[in-house]
Amino acid sequence: MHAYRLSFSPRRALVAGVTGLMLLVLQGAANAATQAPPTIASGTLTIGSDLTYPPYAFMDGDTPAGLDPEFMKTLSSHLQLKPQFVDTRFANLILGINAKRIDIIASALYVTPERAKQIDFVPYFKTGGSLLALTGSGFKPATPEALCGKRVSSIKGASWIPKLAKVSQDTCAMKGLPAIDVREFETSPQASQALLAHAVDAQFEDSAVAKMTVDKMGGRLAITSTTPLFPVVVGLGVAKSDPALLAAVKGALDTMKHDGEYATLLKRYNVAEPTGEEIAQALGAAN
Structure with a gap:
């Protein structure tokens, strides 16, 4: 009976080594992909x-x-x-x-x-954006161009404010009409309250927010624009x-x-x- 003797194969050892290295690299990549990124407060x-x-x-x-x-x-x-x-x-x-x-x-x-x-x-x-006005006020602006000479409330810092300024410059001024008077408020509800208090003539608001605002106001406000403004x-x-x-x-x-x-x-x-x-x-x- 002959004793079994292990034989060494350089080629087999090389393949095993490369395979092991690839597994380590893949495991490291998986761990990196699932690791939480660094933030101000850990975790x-x-x-x-x-x-x-x-x-x-x-x-x-x-x-x-x-x-x-x-x-x-x-x-x-x-x-x-x-x-x-x-x-x-x-x-x-x-x-x-x-x-x-x-x-x-x-x-x-x-x-x-x-x-x-x-x-x-x-x-x-x-x-997109929408225009709101008081129900029954007679003022029903459908587009920003209808706001020339009107007071318009908006949340402070909104991206549509410079766009309204451009309409005021390119349309209102060119037609000899007064500028759009945008009045900024800290919150959207404050902008709506200004409209309800007749402090402004209209409100410019995000379309989804405008829809929720109208639903909450029990018919006192209405969306007067017919398409999304400034998508x-x-x-x-x-x-x-x-x-x-x-x-x-x-x-x-x-x-x-x-x-x-x-x-x-x-x-x-x-x-x-x-x-x-x-x-x-x-x-x-x-x-």
Whole structure:
């Protein structure tokens, strides 16, 4: 009986070594893909959102609710982070992220070339604007051009304000009509109250917000525009100094799309996914 003797094969050893190395690399890549990105507070995604802006973001008792909180809770789970919402007035959101007080903006923030010079965007839906007026007032503006010489309320810092200024310059002034008088308020409800108090003649508001406002006002206000005005792309905002978080957020959004979570949420809030062309147009000169 002959004793069994192990034989050494250099080729077999090389193949085994390469295979083992590849497995280690793949495992490392998988771990990196699932590892939570660095944030201000370890294990937490600090989210800046103006929680006075239903249906996008508002407080339901003590709980943030609406499209943005729902979206960010799902996104945060894919990032392996706990969502922490910081109620921040709209005009202070970009200041907050660049001052490192928040990790990300999720607050129906319209994508504009000017804003894209200050922060990076992850576009995630599109919407438009609407005009509101007092029911029975006799003033029923359908387009921005109908606002010449009128007082118009708006949430402070809204992207449509410079667009209204352009209409005022290009249309009103050219026709010899008075300018559009835009009056800015800290919150959308305050802008609506100004309209109810006859302090302004109309309100310009996001279409989904306008619909909710009209429903709550019991017939006192009406949407007078017939098509979405100044259609816009909405994006999550990330600091330009935080490319790791930006990449992680994009990856988490891709996962939401693959899992069907994204489409379900957009349908629930009657908004749509922007096309690549719409995103490029929204970014404009900043792209």
